[in-house]
Amino acid sequence: MASMHVKSDTALYQPTVRGLAAGTPAVPAIELSQACVTFGSGANSVPALAQTSLRIAEGEFVALVGPSGCGKSTILRLASGLVKPTAGVVVVGGREVAAKALRIGMAFQNPTMLPWLTIERNVMLPLKIVEPYRSRYRQEKDGAFRDKAHALLAQVGLRGFAGKYPWQLSGGMLQRANLCRALIHEPRLLLLDEPFGALDQFTREELWAIMQELWLAHRPTVLLVTHDLREAGFLASRICVMSARPGRIIDDAAVGFARPRSIAMTFEPHFVALNQRLRELIVDARAAPSIEEGAR
Amino acid sequence: MKKRALRQKLWSAGLILLFFAGWEAFCLISGMSDLILPRPSQVFVTLWQRMPILWPHILQTLGTTMTGFVLGVALGVLLGAVIGVSRTAYDTVYPLLIGFSSIPKVAVVPIFVLWFGSGTVPAVLTSLSICFFPIVVNIATGLATTEPEMEDVLKALGASKFDILWNVGLPRTMPFFFASLKVAITYAFVGTVLAETVASNRGIGNVMMSASSNFNVPLVFAGLFILAGLGVALYVAFSLIEARVTGWATRKNDLIAA
Numbered sequence A: 001m002a003s004m005h006v007k008s009d010t011a012l013y014q015p016t017v018r019g020l021a022a023g024t025p026a027v028p029a030i031e032l033s034q035a036c037v038t039f040g041s042g043a044n045s046v047p048a049l050a051q052t053s054l055r056i057a058e059g060e061f062v063a064l065v066g067p068s069g070c071g072k073s074t075i076l077r078l079a080s081g082l083v084k085p086t087a088g089v090v091v092v093g094g095r096e097v098a099a100k101a102l103r104i105g106m107a108f109q110n111p112t113m114l115p116w117l118t119i120e121r122n123v124m125l126p127l128k129i130v131e132p133y134r135s136r137y138r139q140e141k142d143g144a145f146r147d148k149a150h151a152l153l154a155q156v157g158l159r160g161f162a163g164k165y166p167w168q169l170s171g172g173m174l175q176r177a178n179l180c181r182a183l184i185h186e187p188r189l190l191l192l193d194e195p196f197g198a199l200d201q202f203t204r205e206e207l208w209a210i211m212q213e214l215w216l217a218h219r220p221t222v223l224l225v226t227h228d229l230r231e232a233g234f235l236a237s238r239i240c241v242m243s244a245r246p247g248r249i250i251d252d253a254a255v256g257f258a259r260p261r262s263i264a265m266t267f268e269p270h271f272v273a274l275n276q277r278l279r280e281l282i283v284d285a286r287a288a289p290s291i292e293e294g295a296r
Numbered sequence B: 001m002k003k004r005a006l007r008q009k010l011w012s013a014g015l016i017l018l019f020f021a022g023w024e025a026f027c028l029i030s031g032m033s034d035l036i037l038p039r040p041s042q043v044f045v046t047l048w049q050r051m052p053i054l055w056p057h058i059l060q061t062l063g064t065t066m067t068g069f070v071l072g073v074a075l076g077v078l079l080g081a082v083i084g085v086s087r088t089a090y091d092t093v094y095p096l097l098i099g100f101s102s103i104p105k106v107a108v109v110p111i112f113v114l115w116f117g118s119g120t121v122p123a124v125l126t127s128l129s130i131c132f133f134p135i136v137v138n139i140a141t142g143l144a145t146t147e148p149e150m151e152d153v154l155k156a157l158g159a160s161k162f163d164i165l166w167n168v169g170l171p172r173t174m175p176f177f178f179a180s181l182k183v184a185i186t187y188a189f190v191g192t193v194l195a196e197t198v199a200s201n202r203g204i205g206n207v208m209m210s211a212s213s214n215f216n217v218p219l220v221f222a223g224l225f226i227l228a229g230l231g232v233a234l235y236v237a238f239s240l241i242e243a244r245v246t247g248w249a250t251r252k253n254d255l256i257a258a
C-alpha cells in the first residue's frame, strides 16, 4: 500500500530551490518511518493514520494540509510523543519519542490560557516546566525570565498587556500570547495545530509575518497544521498534502519563494498557481474514498 | 455595581426583619400558646438569659463540627484527587461512594455509638461522613475538566503528572473546592446536631433534646436560632475566603455586570 505514495512532479511550482527546503540533507529533526496510528481496538477501531513516512530536517518549516479528519493533528501528536505509533517508528531529535530529546513548543487553535495567571505568567509557564529554566525559575521569575516574556510579548504586539488577565484580552490577542508561550523556552521543535484558525483575515496575516520573523530569528524546526493554503504557502519551506482518513502523505513539495515573504507576494501568479494546485490535490483527496476503505 | 450590591443586602436584611415581625404578629394575634410556637422576642430573651449555660454547648457543637469538617475535607480532598486523576479509580470507587452517600446518616449514628460509645466521637464521625461527599465530587470534577489542549501543551514539554496537577489541576479545582466547602460546612453542622440529639449529653443538639422533653419550648427555639446563626456565620466566613482565593473565577462576571 505504501507504494501508492505519489511523488508528484513539482518542478513547475518549485521556483527557486534555495533556503533550507531542498538544501542540505541535515540531521532529521523528525522522522516517521511507516508509522500508523489506530485509535481504539477491535470492532470500533478507527484507523487515523495509514503507514506514513515523513522526514523533516532540522530548521525546516513544514506545513501539513489535507482534508478534515485525515490525521494531521495525529501526526503532530506523534511528533510530540503524546501518541505512540501503533506500528512503525517515530524518531524525534535522534531518539525514539517518549524520552524528550528536544525542547518542544506547542500551540493549538484554542489558546488555553490559565485564567488565574496574568498573561506574563501564562507565557512563562514552560519555563516552570522545562530544564534548564526550571531550576532557576524561582530566582529569575521576577528578573530575567520576566524580561524575556516581556520582550516576546512586545514582539507580537502585546506591549503593555503582560500584567492583564486572559479575560481582559481579545481572541486575537490571546492567540499572540499563545505563540509567545510556545516560543518562550526557545524550543528546537515547534508544533502548531491551526494556531491562526479562529482569527480574522487581517490579524491572521499580521501573525504570519510575525511568525516568519520569529522563525527567521530562531530557526526552530516547525510543523504547522493548517487549513489555509495561503498560510501554508506564505510560511512554509515545504508543504505536505495528506489524503482523506486514514491519512497518508500524497504530495510533498518544496516552496522556494525568497524570504522574507510579503503578503503582497501571496497574490502573485506563482503563488496563486501553487495554491490552485494544492487546492486541487485536496479536493481530489476528499472525493476519492481512501484506499483502505475502498478495499473493505 | 456597588450600589446594586448594597441594595441587595438591604433587601435581604429587610426580609429577615419582616419574617420575625410577621412571626411575632402572628403569635400575638392568634394567641398561640408559647408551648407550641413561642414569639421570637421570647426566644431572644431566653437566648440572652441562658447564654452562660448555653455557651459551653455552643463551643462543644462548634468544636465537634469543625473537627468533623476538617477531617472530612482532608479525606474528601484525598479521595477526590485520586478519583479525579485516575480514570480507573473513578470507575471503581464511584459506585461505592454513591452507595455510601445515599445511606441516611441517622441510620449510622447508632452504629457509631455502638462502636465508640455516646459523646463527641460519634458526632465527629457523623459530621465527617456527611460532609466529605460534596468535597470528593467537586475536587474530582475540577480535576477531570482540565482542557485536553492544556494538558497536551504541558506533556509535550515533558511535564510530569505532578507538574500538571500542581500547575493546572489544583488551581482549576479551587473554585469547585471552595464552593463545596460552603456546602460541606453546613452539612457538617447537620451531622453534629443529629448525633448530639441521638447520643450525647453535651452540645446544642442535646440541649434542644432535653429542653423539648421539659416542654421548655423557647429554649428549643433558642437552640435553633443558635444553629442558624452559626451556620450563616461559617457560610459567610468561607464565602469571604473563597472570594479572596478564587476571585479569578468570578471576576469576569463582575466585569460584565459593571
Ligand SMILES: Nc1ncnc2c1ncn2[C@@H]1O[C@H](COP(=O)(O)OP(=O)(O)OP(=O)(O)O)[C@@H](O)[C@H]1O
Binding pocket: A039, A040, A046, A047, A048, A067, A068, A069, A070, A071, A072, A073, A074, A075, A245
Ligand atoms: N483520541 C481519539 N480517539 C479515537 N479517534 C480519534 C482520536 N483522535 C483522533 N481520532 C480520529 O482520528 C482521525 C484523525 O484525527 P485528527 O485529529 O488527526 O484529524 P485532523 O486531520 O487533525 O482533522 P482536522 O483538520 O479536522 O483537525 C479522525 O477521524 C478522528 O475521528
Ligand SMILES: [Mg+2]
Binding pocket: A072, A073, A074, A193
Ligand atoms: Mg486537527
